[in-house]
Amino acid sequence: MTSLPKQARRLLATILAGSLACQAYAQPAAADIARLDKDLTPVGAERAGNADGSIPAWTGGITTPPEGFDAQKGYADPFKSDQIRFTITGENAAEHRDRLTEGQLEMLKRYPGYRLNVYPTRRTAALPQSVYDAIKAEAGKISLADGGNGILGMERSTVPFPVPKSGVEVQWNHQARYFGGIWTRYSAEFPVQSSGAFTPVTRVETFAAPSALDRSDPNRLYYFRARLTGPSNVAGEGILVHEPIDQVKEPRMAWLYNPGTRRVLRAPEFAYDSPGQGSDGLRTIDDHVGYNGSPDRYEWKLVGKKEIYIPYNNFALSDRSLKYKDIIQANNLKPELTRYELHRVWVVEATLKPGFRHIYPRRVFYFDEDSWSIAYADQYDGRGELWRVRESFLMPFYDQPMTWAVADALHDLQARRYLISGMGNEERPMTFGGKASLADFSTASLRRQGN
Template sequence: MKAQKALLQSGLLALSLIASSVMAAVSAGDAAKLGTTLTPVGAEKAGNADGSIPAWNGGLPTNAGASDDRGFLADPFANEKPLFTITAQNVEQYKDKLSPGQLAMFKRYPQTFRIPVYPSHRTATLPNGVLADIKANATTARLVQGGNGLENFKTAIPFPIPQNGLEVIWNHITRYRGGSAKRLVVQVTPQTNGSYSPVYLQDEFAFPSSLSDYDPGKQGNILFYFKQRVTAPSRLAGNVLLVHETLDQVKEPRLAWIYNAGQRRVRRAPQVSYDGPGTAADGLRTSDNLDMYNGAPDRYDWQLVGKQEMYIPYNAYALDSPKLKYDDIVKAGHINQDLTRYELHRVWHVTATLKSSERHIYAKRDFFIDEDTWQAAVIDHYDGRGQLWRVAEAHAQYYYDKQVPWYTVETLYDIISGRYLALGMKNQEKRAYEFGLKYSTADFTPAALRQAGVR
């Protein structure tokens, strides 16, 4: 693997050392590889040498399984059994395909933490129109403002053939999430003994393509709108967060507002960014931990380490089963790993190091980003002393009926305190994710927050 990393660090990837202000789009010749030797989103189309990672063959079809009356998808791989299970007893055998954070989890929880490894399936693809925009991005999209914004960007994934770490991160930030989505999900922050009180959230995302009145002249710097309403417990119910996420956060920083149901007032919320506290998270995640990582990348220096093979959470249909209760999933120390599924996939490894002039509770972050979806799969977080602090794993699934890759459950483990956060569970909710909803910009104004916050 070291030789593989060294090879990837040479040549084109050496451009990661070049200042972002002079980064340019790739040539038409390189872009022509998309759909031939590369998948339409820029992953290696071929499998690996021993076949443990298969070739990409177009992903799952939209009719790969049935959907129940709540929108939960059938597991296309329900009959598969693990190839093997990694435990604290045999982890040394597999350590070259695990992150330092994953290895630390085995040390922290030697009796209970395990990684069941299943056959690898490259399930994801995107709608044809989105793929066409991604191919156009390859030769037109550029970083601006020192890498903190984009220009000439369409829909999703501006850099399918990335030349540096910052471009990889922008692919994660801008990846396709269905145009618009609504979800009813649960967040838990268990005590060390596993006891927890769930927080119920209603999230709504809207990207420009889903807005009936989108005007590029007025909203051209908007990446997406996000609204989050707390529906329970009663002490938090009715509080609403609104975010206008911008593409160029130097030119126009993220705009955020909070409606406080107790005070019945809307106020600006500049703390909803960077290491500001996450909603109802008991101090266990920052604002930029949501969606594994979000927001302006300007506080870090980004280095593309290379590409590697790694066991990452994948195709988490079993974890999303509507037959499960939250008590089946939430356990002391970590979620129930017997319900998880890991597969061997290729990931981009990017390291973020805090700039000396900036402040953040995480001094360093190691990102491992799936090549087929550009979703962050694992992120290791280090404190100011250089000590490994928190380990994030995203248990992802492909919503094949809508051609949308996204997360089933995001976990963030504090290996020092022994507590963790799990966000995104919906097993007991009345609906699974809903995609393709139509919104207007009026749905995401500060004036709309009061109506959204009615208990």
């Protein structure tokens, strides 16, 4: 190439870059799809355990609730008799650094009360058979939209890229993952001060997949609405989101309801690094559930797979007999209530594209291979320093079945505060199923629910 004129070299480089991009965004080969019946699980994880047996083989997960299950009383822990294998603290973190994230290492270094109680690994993640069938049926028909900022050809699948070839495909698997058809969650979110003090902000949220409604607009990934119920100074505020599949074709549509003016207004700023509702500035909109929204501001590098200790099977943390004061302490959740296990994760590094802005120029995500949930995220500031560390305390909702976080913690290392989201110990139980219509996710319905 060095013998070519400078202009010709540039042209050839452009052609090669375009060719590589097309290869990265190509549809999966038939041989890859066939692996879903062989060495991969129906969602694309490795069926086999690891070399030393510390990660077992996946045998189907938990698909039925235990005898006597009552959703009103919460999720009984099927592994209550499991014993702690060992505990990782700041004193012995160096011995385990190969299986820890940078965020975990920093937390262990800074906070003496933070520790990881490591239990035997239980691969409990499972989905309904109908969801598995849809994933396999559509696996060879789905591709990325221009630039990777949307998905084309997805109708019922919840894992569009079970054999991912790029980082942006992995993040789409996370965004599209199965949440159930319709659910309503009553939860609390609150910043925890450096002293351990907190004031809960409560909300009710409703989610619906398009397939669960009487009808749907085209190009929809999901519908979502939420209303703050406390404290009194924010009660009544609401948000409505219609999330598109192809975000090149159509950007996110969001509306906010202000109870003071009783007006519903479009909210084009409800995306990216705008401050999250009720978070006291400790999270961005796209921090919700690890990451959400258009990926267009970042380059997504697929680093590969790694075995790390992540929060998993956190039944104890979901215990409805607990009060928030029993769980919350300064700097971190009470470690006696959290459970960590060794699991394989996909590691993806997101780096801000030239010409774009975001308060996190660099983010490193760790996606659980069995559920495609983000288990950890390390997020860096403009100086390149680690700023915020996210932990998602995953648990199988075995009556559905699906895996989701019973709490999310976002630690601000600079402010020495952390934000807890999604906790329901003192709230009404989460409900799944039921009937809903597209009208339930209209601006008129948003106005009515705020009154």
